[in-house]
Amino acid sequence: MLLQNDPFRELDLLGRLGRSGSEYLSMPMDAYRRGDHVWVHIDLPGVPPDAVEISVERNVLTVTAEREWLPEGDDVMYLNERPIGVYRRQVHLGEGLDAERIEAHSENGVVTLRIPMAERAKPRRIEVVTTRKPIDTTGVDASE
Numbered sequence: 001m002l003l004q005n006d007p008f009r010e011l012d013l014l015g016r017l018g019r020s021g022s023e024y025l026s027m028p029m030d031a032y033r034r035g036d037h038v039w040v041h042i043d044l045p046g047v048p049p050d051a052v053e054i055s056v057e058r059n060v061l062t063v064t065a066e067r068e069w070l071p072e073g074d075d076v077m078y079l080n081e082r083p084i085g086v087y088r089r090q091v092h093l094g095e096g097l098d099a100e101r102i103e104a105h106s107e108n109g110v111v112t113l114r115i116p117m118a119e120r121a122k123p124r125r126i127e128v129v130t131t132r133k134p135i136d137t138t139g140v141d142a143s144e
Contacts, residue, residue: 024088027065031091036122038097038115044087045109052111056099063111064088096121 028043044052044065052065065087071077093099098118105112 023086024064025083025085027063027087027089029089029091033117036117038117040091040113040115042089042111042113043109044106044111046082047087047109049106049111052104052106054102054104054111054113056093056102059093059095059099060090061093061099061102061113061115062088062090065111 029040031038031040033039042063044067046069047065047067051067052063054064055062067082067084067087069082069084093115096118098116101116103114105114
């Protein structure tokens with residue numbers, strides 16, 4: 001399970017018409033579970049893969065990216081609508097995800113993360129057996 005850690009995201013969406021109070025730009029993200037993996041797709045058009053930093057600390061996944069563009073000396077700007085600067089998103093990884101085996105790939109301006117489910121979180125079948133000696137339900141160790 002992923003939990004979003006961005007309490008001001010809705011305010012940032014309103015602030016797209018102007019500069020929001022956040023020092024980071026927002027990046028659109030989709031996350032879903034398919035089979036034994038959680039997939040995350042993050043739109044970062046115009047951001048080269050070497051300008052994307054992904055880290056995990058204390059089960060918090062942080063994606064930081066920077067898009068830069070500087071006009072050259074003779075350029076005359078007619079429109080300047082594409083946001084430049086630092087993008088950042090954080091999500092909490094649930095205990096059921098394996099943060100040690102996250103894979104990342106970038107293609108056509110979309111960064112894709114594949115986060116495997118931890119083995120302990122996968123459903124498993126527990127076999128019911130019959131034994132001659134029943135399971136002690138009193139909580140007292142018989143060997144004492």
